[in-house]
Amino acid sequence: MMVRTKTVFVCQSCGYQFPKWLGRCPDCTAWNTLIEERVIKKRKVPAVIKESASPQPISSLSKGEEDRLSTEIGELDRVLGSGIVLGSTVLVGGDPGIGKSTLLLEAMGRLANKGCRVLYISGEESSRQIKLRGERIGVTSDNLFVYSETMIERVLESVDAIKPGVLVIDSIQSVYTEGLESSPGSVSQVREAAAQLINYTKEKEIPLFLIGHVTKEGSIAGPKVLEHMVDTVLYFEGEKGHPYRILRAVKNRFGSVLEIGVFEMKDAGFEEVKNPSVLFLEERPVDASGSVVVSSIEGTRPILVEIQSLVCPTVFGMPRRTVVGVDHNRVAIMLAILEKKAGLKLANHDVFLKVTGGIRLEEPAIDLGIAVSIASNFLDKTIDSKTLVFGEIGLAGEIRTVNQVELRVKEAKTLGFTRCLLPKDSLKGLRVDGSLDIIGVSSIKEAMDVLF
DSSP states (O other), rough: EEEEEEEEETTTTOEESSSSSSSOTTTTTHHHHHHEEEEEEEOOOOOOGGGGGSSOOOOOOOOSSOOOOOHHHHHHHHHHHHSTTTTEEEEEEEOOOOSSHHHHHHHHHHHHTTTOOOEEEEESSSHHHHHHHHHHHHOOOOOOEEOOOBBBHHHHHEEEEEHOSSEEEEGGGOOBBBBSOOTTSSSHHHHHHHHHHHHHHHHHTTEEEEEEEETTTSSSOTTTTTHHHSSSSEEEEEEEEEEEEEEEEETTSSSSSSOEEEEEEETEEEEOOOOOHHHOOOOOOOSOOTTTEEEEETTTTTEEEEEEEEEEEEESSSEEEESSSHHHHHHHHHHHHHHHHSSOOOOEEEEEEEGGGGGOOOOOOGGHHHHHHHHHHHHHHOOTEEEEEEEEEEESSEEEESSSSHHHHHHHHHTTTTTEEEEEEGTTOOOTTTSSSSEEBBHHHHHHHHHH
């Protein structure tokens, strides 16, 4: 075995490596992010390929004794894709204090109560601190093992000794390997430690959970390449001071990335929210202009959410456009369509728009809700609180159809809505009883005439 020492400059933002220092990263264009790191590499003779590792027909491969391992938390299982896949690696990210460690400790406690041996590795807290949090959320089990360690070699030794069914690393930025001289949390350390853990757990078919810190921009701290190494990437979202949290999958090799999980933070841990629509609408104001309810499909279920707008004359030279919960560019397009196709003079007005409940909406079906909310506050005319709107708006002002219309309408009827404004083409084949007034519109101008 030969040992070589190599010096490289690594970008702490994206993981790009270069043999000499540069002021600006050629890959992510960030300034002053390349830091010198010394890498010690050990050269080994390549192992001989075993006969069992030869190519085999996919029909002859075994799936194992069970396909999924349930965490007993329905919202978490939903986002993961009906449970944990054996040998998979899940990266959980989120703002500091959002509740990543609490959620995973609660989930691991339920797995331990089912008889599954769980090893929880903490590089940031002592075992006594984890014990205190566990008592607060009711996690006490002899099958849940806690170990405070940061060296990856000792972590793997503990895994060999305990042989857990699930492994949790809190956090991946805190562990390091002796094979590298760079400090813990650097790109090289995070990437190398994650690679060793992933290779080991996949060989042993042990599900692995990695908790990752996020940067000021909201992405996983350290290398972006870490997201390409894992099987599933989950983000824990929520406004500070708000009790509700959204768990969203941005990558999932074993399930849909469209599903979200909704949780409410309480003194004894997180509580699942079975019907998010009721949660997001329970504090809706009555007879307030700019307030409208839209329907968004998140995975396999419709969620009704309130959109609020505030439009007022600007006192500055340039009008402000402040948006929370939706894409800023989408709102800019809706403002242009309202001015061009609906005749609303919004060029000299400040526009503030927010999606209540701390959720972020990406679906095109919310276009009509955004436009109607802005028009309602601009005209100072209220919309009936029992009216639901949804539909995509084209640049010509036309209202385009969206998917799963019948599912959205049924959810609206369940929650007591009496009128639904939707694309005219979506009325074809729609089956609902007469208790819900269905109105189809083909343009933004027609929608304005119906509502105002």
